Amino acid sequence: MSKVAHYLQEHLVGEVMTGTDARRYFATDNSILQLAPSLVVYPRTENDVRKTARFSWQLAERGRVIPITARGAGTDATGAALGSGIMMVFPAHMNRVLELDTKAHTVTVEPGINYGKLQQTLHTHGRFLPPYPASIEYSTIGGAIANNLSGEKSVKYGATGAYVKGLRVVLANGEVIETGHLNKRDLSKKLGLATFEGEIYRSVDTLLEENRELTSQLIRNVVKNNAGYNLLDIRGKDGSFDLTPLFVGSQGTLGLIAEAVLTTEAHNPQTTLIMAHFDSLEQTQQAIQELLALSEQPSVLELVDQHVLQQVHELNPNQLKEVATPPFAPFTLFIEFDNPNRQVKKLAKKAEKIAEKYGIGFQTATEPEQQLQFWKLRQATSTLISHNDGLQKSVPLVDAAVPLDRLRELIEGAYSILGSVSLKPGLWGHVGEGSLHFQPHLNLGAVGDRQKVFRILEEYHQLVISLGGTISASAGDGRLRTPFLEAMYGAELYVLLQKVKIIFDPYGTLNPGVKFGTSIDDLKALLRSDYGLDHLYDHLPRS
Ligand SMILES: Cc1cc2nc3c(=O)[nH]c(=O)nc-3n(C[C@H](O)[C@H](O)[C@H](O)COP(=O)(O)OP(=O)(O)OC[C@H]3O[C@@H](n4cnc5c(N)ncnc54)[C@H](O)[C@@H]3O)c2cc1C
Secondary structure, eight states, X not given: OOXXXXXXXXXXXXXXXXXXXXXXXXXXXXXXXXXXXXXXXXXXXXXXXXXXXXXXXXXXXXXXXXXXXXXXXXXXXXXXXXXXXXXXXXXXXXXXXXXXXXXXXXXXXXXXXXXXXXXXXXXXXXXXXXXXXXXXXXXXXXXXXXXXXXXTTHHHHOOGGGGEEEEEEEOTTSOEEEEOXXXXXXXXXXXXXXXXXXXXXXXXXXXXXXXXXXXXXXXXXXXXXXXXXXXXXSBOTXXXXXXXXXXXXXXXXXXXXXXXXXXXXXXXXXXXXXXXXXXXXXXXXXXXXXXXXXXXXXXXXXXEEHHHHHHHHHHOTTSSTTTOOSSOOSEEEEEXXXXXXXXXXXXXHHHXXXXXXXXXXXXXEOSHHHHHHHHHHHTHHHHHHHOOBTTBEEOOOOXXXXXXXXXXXXXXXXXXXXXXXXXOOOOXXXXXXXXXXXOOEEOTTSHHHHHHHHHHHHHHHHHXXXXXXXXXXSSOOTTTTHHHHHHHHOHHHHHHHHHHHHHHOTTOOBXXXXXXXXXXXXXXXXXXXXXXXXGXXXXXXXX
């Protein structure tokens, strides 16, 4: 055991490990990148987190940087859960529900709690956390907050940030702060503190004051945007102040989340689901825009294209046959309404009219069994991404969103880019939020395929930026999209974001390389030669 590990083990209640197995295990997440930590810490208490941060800060003050990367379940698709220093693994011990307030409808949790388990607990109280991801069965709440995660229901309910009321955060120097809504008086108390916390409040307040006009340029014409930091929701119009939105989506680069208070929504499992087919992209886009203009948003608005269905049909001709057979419609939309009152019938009727006007057929299901059949088509993506074609594996590369009226151009552009590198098309996504996914099958051990990775990354992100979109929609930038962040925002805004990072993390001890400091050449060096999600295979999710 190294001296550092030895020192930490003497001071922490949780375990410290330096063995090759542990380091190898945490050298990968769900991304195409690889980076082994030098040691692994499993904190048992907030005090363990605090002591580790303090230790790392003190070393850095003396010129030796051993950074800390917070880790949930490691399902991040961008290498945000990788780091070369201390890997701080939260799910092992810091995984409890601390308080469930059934009157205020809030829940206080530790960050390592499994998302699916928390959701089950909430369901028993008639509540739920709406922005759950497809990886709900094994990802954590800490990861969801740090990524400002969104999922299939986010079109109606918003991203994770909308449900985070307050956080306990361990700062880079080991101080613990509580975030939440501050009125003017509370804020002035914070501004007067002689601590690192006070320094942070003063610096952020001044930065926002001096850069009002510049900060407003962070606004993008997209439904969701996780690129960079959220500087737009810190200050309220009434002079209030809240650092919570800044930590949400910051991917462990500004502080370590030790506890979170979340608000919940009433859970209504009874839904109406319409599956509608379209033969043209233009008509699909028009239908999407009209559906979103209804008096109430659908609770789900998802798309899957014919190429996904065709490929799944070729892999397993029986899988989809009860729901659809080839030739598949070019685009299929899944439109769900979860409104518990009678209005849902009216909404569904209106949605059916839209499907009829623009599409080539639709079916409506109100019974869970029939709905499950419909979902088989959307969940076909899961089959596709878990299928290995020899050494070729389905790799996550992109997570962009564009303004809704540019969706058609994004889809056409994605087809064209995949075609130009001779890869099979196959698209799906949360189209109600202008967000699209594809995961081409590539052999990362082959030079040609490695080159394709970078061609796709560069061309697709250029396209997204040219359409006025965001390179990071459902989750954060991580390492994979860091090289494109400056191109998205421009040099001046990028420098502003860097200043935020420096306020919170002056020595670069918090997840360095994420959001800043990773170039395309760095990515090339970090690229795995064999992609796999071995540790998650037992729980392959719906997608
Ligand atoms: C099959 C599959 C389906 C997926 N579906 C979706 C989806 O629908 N929507 C979507 O957005 N994503 C999806 N993802 C990506 C991934 O599941 C999410 O990004 C998830 O939020 C990551 O959670 P995690 O617990 O695995 O966190 P990790 O991957 O371990 O970490 C994610 C980030 O959070 C930070 N972090 C973790 N804990 C803390 C903490 N306590 N304090 C500070 N920072 C912390 C990490 O440093 C890292 O930057 C999917 C992934 C897979 C494999």
